[in-house]
Amino acid sequence: MTDQTLNAIERLALVKQERMAAQLSKRYGKEKRFRFFGMASIVIGLTFLAVLLGTIFTAGFSTFFSSEIKLTIHYDAAVLGISDLNDEDQVRLADWSQLVKKALKTRFPEVSGRSQSRQLNGLASSISIYTLKDRLLANPALMGTTEDVWLMADDEVDAYMKGQVDPSVPEIERRFNDFQIGLVDQLVASGEMKKSFNTTFFTNGDSREPEQA
Template sequence: MTDIISDTPKAAIYQSDDFAARLRKRYAAERRFKMYGVVAIGVALGMLAILLTSIVGQGYTAFAQHDLALEVFFDPAEIDPQGSRDPAVISNANYGALARTALQAVFPEVEQRTDRRRLTSMISNGAAFELRQMVIDDPSLIGTRKQVRIPLASDYDQVLKGNIDRTLPETSRKVTDQQIAWVDKLVANGQIVNGFNWRLFANGDSRDPELAGLKAGLVGSLLTLMVTLGLAIPIGISAAVYLEEFAPKNKLTDLIEVNINNLAAVPSIVFGLLGLAVFLNAFNMPRSAPVVGGIVLALMTLPTIIIAGRAALKAVPPSIREAALGVGASPLQVVTHHVLPLAMPGILTGVIIGMAHALGETAPLLMIGMIAFIVDTPGGFGDASTVLPVQIFMWADSPERGFVERTSAAIMVLLAFLIGMNAIAVFLRKQFERRW
């Protein structure tokens, strides 16, 4: 045994200037690396903040809306001259005239025809339908006077919200000085009230911004995602389990694996074309229907779910499988009792990513006719329907000024929908999570 005795004492190495310089350099490198990380996160957060402030800043006003509070006389002579109370007669009456009369009563000095027309342009096209609905729901209203709230036309709503600049010269805006004076008088009278915009959630799409709502889009998104979930989860998980746990490793399974990885990168519009060619043209399934949209989106999200699922299954330690086999479990029992429950959190992460992707997708829906003007709320999987991102796209494309704030509001609703969906998935993941 010979000890190697170095010439310099140990402590001297760690005290040399060279050493100190090297150490400083390494610490500096570490600090720099940390700083890059902080900058990267800062940039990402900054972008997010800019995006959110611009959307929220533009869109928050859409959650409130100005209504006209008018005392409307449900004139029997106008609604039901014969007094028959026949639903057909009641539903065909001219309810717009009731609203116009009520508004003109506030401004008796406005007498000229063109001025009156300008005045009544304050009343939204939707007022007549809302009044009609009131009378159909409660025919005893006929012949009575009632204080009702009817929608104010969007241009005036935009003036009151400051989105149309009233300091501009009269020719440069859609609303004349006189009309602004009328609105101001109504505000002073307390006959314009600002309240929560329930129409944004209770109505379907509309060409009139003050009436346009998200109900059809929300229900459509829900139906479409139900189909997507119902198909993508069982198929995706079965495929992942088979490929990871049971499939023999040969050329064929390698080929399948490569193909799945490639499919995950295929542009989504291609799935739309597939949907058009196969489901619409070959199987004659209905156009614009959530069932077709759901199937197309399921096909699109399958690769994501399979890849994430396989990664999660692979991450389960082999010792668990071996222990289960060792105490006599069959391979199927190993998978269903041990491996799959342990891999569930990872699989759910894949499902969340896939669903979030599917929720925000519009391109594949273009080909199967879900990008359309659809007012009626779909009642089933086969009805014509649109989805939330499509609604955003359609509103962004509309010329009316009132749609600008509504577009941002719809984006906020979509984000809330997404966060809600993710919260459920995170909760489920926490439930399944196990440590070993």
């Protein structure tokens, strides 16, 4: 084999090596870009997820707290219309809301008139009657006695407590009027209104009541 032939073979081998090196370099480059774009996609996806969760958490953070009003409840058998707590019909037909209304009236004796009384009674959530019912049925000895009970406030009260009602907005443009705001402010000042952790949000099912939904 001549030197010329050997040089040709060597040049051919060198060309093949260069081509292979170039191909490997391209393949490694593609792999690096694939990894980069893959990692970038994951990072972008996690970033959007974090933003989404953060938005949900910050927007719904107030949901984890609910407003409660402290009322002095007198478990009056005559008001309830119950002579026997073991009688299911009497318990079912009892006017539990009267306990709340009388407690509110006792707290604000100066409130008069049908309109103001209706607005006063609206401070407590309609589901507060079930709290009283459950307490009395669990402890029948409460019948005829008086105790202070923290009851869930109405959703409009809750919105005001969370700063979602602007008192500077004209009253006609608000569902929560100045009279009710005045009542709540009095309760807050006396320590009879507070925000607490909303355990019912995690323990109860769906509800038609906004403050419990």
